[in-house]
Amino acid sequence: MPARRIELMLCTGTGCVAGGAFHIKQALEEEIARQGLEVEVSLVPTGCNGFCGQGPLLVVLPEQIFYGWLKPEDIPFLVQEHFLKGRPVKKLMFVPPEKKEPIPLLGDIPFFKKQMLLVLRNKGVIAPEKIEDYLARDGYTALEKTLTTMTPPEVVDEITRSGLRGRGGAGFPTGVKWDVCAAVKRFPKYIVGNCDEGDPGAYMDRSLMESDPHSVVEGITIAAYAIGASQGFVYIRTEYPLAITRLQRAITQARDYGLIGNRILGTNFSFDLEIREGSGAFVCGEETSLLHSIEGESPEPRQRPPFPAQSGLWGCPTVINNVETLANVPQIINRGAQWFASIGTEHSKGTKIFSLVGKINNTGLIEVPMGITLREIIYDIGGGIPEGKQFKAVQTGGPSGGCIPASQMDLPIDYESLKKAGSIMGSGGMIVMDEDTCMVDVSKFFLQFTNDESCGKCSSCRDGSDAMLEVLTRISKGEGREDDIAFLEELAPAIQDASMCGLGTTLPNPVLTTLRYFRDEYEAHIKEKRCPAKVCKDLIAYWIDPQLCQACLICQRECPAGSVYGEKNMVHVIDQGKCTKCGTCLDVCPPNFGAVKKLSGVPVPVVEHGIKVERKKRPAKPGQAQV
Amino acid sequence: MAKLTLEDLRKKRAEAQKGIYLREGEFKGKITVHMGTCGIAAGARPIVAAFLEELEKSGRHDIQVTTSGCAGLCSKEPMATVEMRDSPPVKYGELTPEKARKIFQDHVLGGAPAVDYALGIGSERGA
Numbered sequence: 001m002p003a004r005r006i007e008l009m010l011c012t013g014t015g016c017v018a019g020g021a022f023h024i025k026q027a028l029e030e031e032i033a034r035q036g037l038e039v040e041v042s043l044v045p046t047g048c049n050g051f052c053g054q055g056p057l058l059v060v061l062p063e064q065i066f067y068g069w070l071k072p073e074d075i076p077f078l079v080q081e082h083f084l085k086g087r088p089v090k091k092l093m094f095v096p097p098e099k100k101e102p103i104p105l106l107g108d109i110p111f112f113k114k115q116m117l118l119v120l121r122n123k124g125v126i127a128p129e130k131i132e133d134y135l136a137r138d139g140y141t142a143l144e145k146t147l148t149t150m151t152p153p154e155v156v157d158e159i160t161r162s163g164l165r166g167r168g169g170a171g172f173p174t175g176v177k178w179d180v181c182a183a184v185k186r187f188p189k190y191i192v193g194n195c196d197e198g199d200p201g202a203y204m205d206r207s208l209m210e211s212d213p214h215s216v217v218e219g220i221t222i223a224a225y226a227i228g229a230s231q232g233f234v235y236i237r238t239e240y241p242l243a244i245t246r247l248q249r250a251i252t253q254a255r256d257y258g259l260i261g262n263r264i265l266g267t268n269f270s271f272d273l274e275i276r277e278g279s280g281a282f283v284c285g286e287e288t289s290l291l292h293s294i295e296g297e298s299p300e301p302r303q304r305p306p307f308p309a310q311s312g313l314w315g316c317p318t319v320i321n322n323v324e325t326l327a328n329v330p331q332i333i334n335r336g337a338q339w340f341a342s343i344g345t346e347h348s349k350g351t352k353i354f355s356l357v358g359k360i361n362n363t364g365l366i367e368v369p370m371g372i373t374l375r376e377i378i379y380d381i382g383g384g385i386p387e388g389k390q391f392k393a394v395q396t397g398g399p400s401g402g403c404i405p406a407s408q409m410d411l412p413i414d415y416e417s418l419k420k421a422g423s424i425m426g427s428g429g430m431i432v433m434d435e436d437t438c439m440v441d442v443s444k445f446f447l448q449f450t451n452d453e454s455c456g457k458c459s460s461c462r463d464g465s466d467a468m469l470e471v472l473t474r475i476s477k478g479e480g481r482e483d484d485i486a487f488l489e490e491l492a493p494a495i496q497d498a499s500m501c502g503l504g505t506t507l508p509n510p511v512l513t514t515l516r517y518f519r520d521e522y523e524a525h526i527k528e529k530r531c532p533a534k535v536c537k538d539l540i541a542y543w544i545d546p547q548l549c550q551a552c553l554i555c556q557r558e559c560p561a562g563s564v565y566g567e568k569n570m571v572h573v574i575d576q577g578k579c580t581k582c583g584t585c586l587d588v589c590p591p592n593f594g595a596v597k598k599l600s601g602v603p604v605p606v607v608e609h610g611i612k613v614e615r616k617k618r619p620a621k622p623g624q625a626q627v
Numbered sequence: 628m629a630k631l632t633l634e635d636l637r638k639k640r641a642e643a644q645k646g647i648y649l650r651e652g653e654f655k656g657k658i659t660v661h662m663g664t665c666g667i668a669a670g671a672r673p674i675v676a677a678f679l680e681e682l683e684k685s686g687r688h689d690i691q692v693t694t695s696g697c698a699g700l701c702s703k704e705p706m707a708t709v710e711m712r713d714s715p716p717v718k719y720g721e722l723t724p725e726k727a728r729k730i731f732q733d734h735v736l737g738g739a740p741a742v743d744y745a746l747g748i749g750s751e752r753g754a
Contacts, residue, residue: 003683005675005692007649036672040679062649062691085662086694125650135636136643144633257639258630266632 006041006083007061009124013048013210014203014242016055020072021045024056027075032083034076041083044133047211047246049124051111053363054094059106059124066106067092097361097383111362114380116343116369118351119327123211123365128246131253134214140259142330146222147267150333155226156182159329161337163349168194168285168322169397169426170502171348171415181227181309181319190318191224193234193326195243196290198282199398200449202429204353205323207365209236209243212327213250217273219326221260222333224271227319231272234323235290238277248275282399282453285427286501287320289455300457301501322427324353344370348414352425358394358432361386368413375409378432390435393517397426399446399453400506402513403439422513424506438535439518440525443510444472450507461504464495468511477538480526488515530601537581540600544585544607546571548595551613555585555596571611576604648688655689656711656735661704663697669704670723677724678707681731690735703746709734720746 008028012021025045032041049057054068065088067078074092081087093102094109103109117123126133134140146155160175181189193216197205209216220232236244251273254260262270276294283289284299291313293299312318328350332340341349348370354377355365361383368377378384378391385391393403396413402423404411411417415425433442451465468491471484492508499505515522524530531539544555544564549571556566563579566572572595574585589596593616631639660666660675671694678692698706703720709730710716717740719730726744733741740748 003679003692004649005679005694009650040675062654063693084694085667085696086659087696126647132639132643133647135640136647139640140636141640144636148633257636259636261630263630265636266630 004040004042008041008043008083009046009049009059009061010043011047011049011055011057011059011124012045013052013055013207014240015048015052016057017242019055021056023072024058024070024075027072028079031076031079035079035084037079037083044127045129046124046126047128048207048365050115050120050207050365050367051094051109051362052365053361060088063088064106065104066094066109068094097386111364111366111381111383114372114376115367116351117367118331118343119208119215119324119353120211120365120367121331122215123207126212128211128213129249131214131250131257134212138334139214140218140330142333143218143221143259144265146225146333147265147269152182152226152228155222155333158337159226159332162332162340163337163344163347164325164328164332164340165348165415166322167324167328167352167427169400169424171425174321174325177309177319177321178223178227180307181317184310184317186317187228188231188316189227189229190313190316191220191227191229191232192290192294192313192318192320193220193232193323194285194287194290194320195234195236195240195323196278196285197237197240197427198280198285198453199400199427199429201355201357201431202398202427203355204365204428206240206243207355208324208327208353209240209247213243213247214254215327215330216247216323217250217254217260219323219329220273220321221254221264221271222329223319223321223326225269227317229319230270231274233274233276233294233313235276235278235284235294237280237284239280244275244277251275281455282449283455283501283503286503288501290320291318300455301503303500324428345412345414345416347416352413352428354428354430356382356430356432358430359385359389359434359437360432370414371412373410373412374404377413377430378409382432385432385434391432392435392437393433393439395423395431395433395442395446395510396429397424397506397509398429398431399449400424400502400509401426401429402509403433403442403517404513405517407517422516423509436533436535438476438531438533439514439521440472440476440531441533441535443514444469444476446510447472447507450503454503454507458499458501458504460495460498461500461507464491464499464504465507467491468495468508472511475522475525476531476536478525478529478536480522482526484526485515485519485522524601528601532600534598534600536600540581540598541576541604542574542579542581542583542585543597543599543604544572544574545595545597546607546611547614548593548616549613550590550593550595550616552590552593554588554590558584558588560584565609569613570609571607571613573607573609645686645688649691653689654691654712656709657691657693658731658735659693659695659708659710661696661698661706661708662694663701663704665697665701666704666706671705673724674705674707674722674727677727678731681728681735685731685736687736700746706746709740711735711738715748717748718746719744 057068164174165171288301289299308318456462556564563575586596705722
């Protein structure tokens with residue numbers, strides 16, 4: 001390949017693709033060709049860069065200049081100014097919220113600064129569809145080392161000593177799982193990579209697969225060697241077409257190169273890998289359901305023991321690891337158990353990938369060392385809460401996890417501390433909520449999800465979630481009863497105790513944690529018929545303050561229900577009977593009037609039709625003499 | 628394709644590493660070609676191409692060729708600045724592709740500035 005000056009790392013993860021990354025790619029290719037820069041400048045489509053909130057985005061190497069929110073029409077100017085003439089374009093750089101000056105370099109942007117890239121070390125640096133790129137970044141050196149210098153028990157031992165625990169949620173020690181399976185002397189054995197990511201707002205596994213699929217292929221092959229498996233499957237949901245395409249390509253390349261298949265690299269070890277697509281049932285993330293699904297059976301969990309390590313796929317010994325767990329393996333083999341164990345906290349080693357979403361400035365995919373505090377994640381990496389609002393809580397672990405309140409901001413993130421706080425690590429979804437989030441509404445949302453996704457095998461989960469949802473719905477409608485909280489607290493442990501799989505045993509978590517930390521909100525809904533965050537539609541009303549209304553007619557025009565009565569110079573009034581509480585009037589009321597108010601828990605003051613507006617004087621501009 | 632042996636894999640990896648060196652970001656030297664409108668009009672683009680060709684031939688992965696705006700001395704364009712680690716930058720003017728090749732050989736690879744083409748050593752002072 002001829003020498004180049006510039007490499008353009010264009011993010012083509014799902015987020016950026018949805019934002020038009022392929023249009024940017026086309027525009028770049030066209031303009032680069034027009035300027036005759038094809039030789040000097042190369043364009044590399046990468047997997048998820050992580051800073052999804054800025055997509056479509058581009059990193060210019062070797063300088064590491066970061067451009068975000070690109071539009072195809074920006075491209076000709078960018079190519080001419082920067083790539084031809086060497087003048088970086090300020091207006092396309094990242095500007096932190098509430099700041100004026102852009103930060104040109106990726107390494108200086110706070111979102112990236114506090115991260116520690118281990119599993120995602122190749123994100124944004126390689127083209128995921130090229131095995132050469134992975135090889136160049138020391139790819140498959142761990143496999144080489146394993147097959148040529150280590151015995152299977154040595155590999156298991158290395159992983160055990162590293163302290164690696166399952167990244168899918170429960171945090172079971174990976175080495176122990178492998179050891180149990182390795183000890184069973186029945187063949188064939190299987191290894192399964194779990195990429196059935198189903199939590200709302202979570203996309204760690206997908207992004208990993210889209211940005212560095214070979215790290216999973218290498219990890220799973222090493223795992224197969226350690227336990228003596230001859231066949232592997234990666235179970236991945238069919239809603240992840242890009243991840244599937246890239247993984248399939250990686251598997252084909254690895255097979256062509258002889259990195260999987262018969263007698264790998266000339267050794268006696270043979271192993272092959274296939275993809276199994278799941279159709280998106282949440283319960284398939286649970287290991288025994290997942291195995292049933294691969295076998296072509298109905299995806300229902302079964303009782304354990306026997307554990308899959310002893311009796312899994314078609315009754316054969318099977319290890320199931322999350323794909324993030326597997327992607328850690330090559331790193332541990334290359335750099336040693338001791339190195340890995342030096343990162344993190346006492347019982348949680350290494351890093352964890354989170355998808356940071358919700359009411360947060362810097363939405364994106366992050367990888368941080370275990371033990372980092374919530375405060376660092378939310379304020380340093382996440383850049384705080386938009387519009388200066390108050391941070392209220394963060395939901396970790398998706399529908400199986402719990403809400404951690406602002407008072408626990410300094411909680412170090414690891415398996416134990418999250419459990420103590422009533423939540424779980426889960427697979428890594430992190431949904432940030434601000435002061436405008438109603439905790440009853442949040443629990444109801446997650447319960448609705450688990451209720452939909454319950455496979456129905458255990459009545460405690462199936463009917464228990466029904467009963468919980470019914471109570472939560474009642475509370476959010478203002479029809480809650482005095483004993484509802486006690487009922488929820490009694491029902492929750494029953495569901496946890498009597499359900500067979502993780503879905504049932506964790507589904508009460510959102511309710512229990514919100515009751516633990518935000519009990520006053522439940523009580524306000526039940527006793528005062530008030531929603532403190534003003535979210536629950538049945539408990540709020542929109543009202544126009546007659547003293548602030550300037551009769552601009554905007555809300556009257558925009559209201560989709562035709563519920564605003566208004567005329568020129570007359571105070572506008574909302575007909576509460578017609579109002580559907582969509583909030584349009586609040587959104588469109590000019591901020592300098594601020595006349596539309598949300599009310600909850602108080603009677604809506606009656607405003608007569610036909611009141612003349614009180615004109616407000618415009619505030620004088622600073623420096624202007626007041627007349 | 629044929630299955631790889633260990634040897635083949637290592638060769639493939641070494642070959643692949645050549646392709647991504649710009650991403651590793653470790654450079655001992657930097658050649659900046661000034662590409663303002665004046666530079667481009669005076670023929671800066673063939674200079675970039677010449678430097679890149681020489682770089683390719685040398686097989687070196689610790690040298691970066693880049694561009695920047697007008698250097699201010701438009702009558703001496705095309706111009707380039709060569710900065711090698713631990714020595715002051717040298718500005719060259721009135722370049723031709725041939726001169727560029729010689730600068731690459733003598734200064735970048737050989738370590739001795741091509742004084743015949745140099746306009747000056749060091750950078751302008753800030754105010």
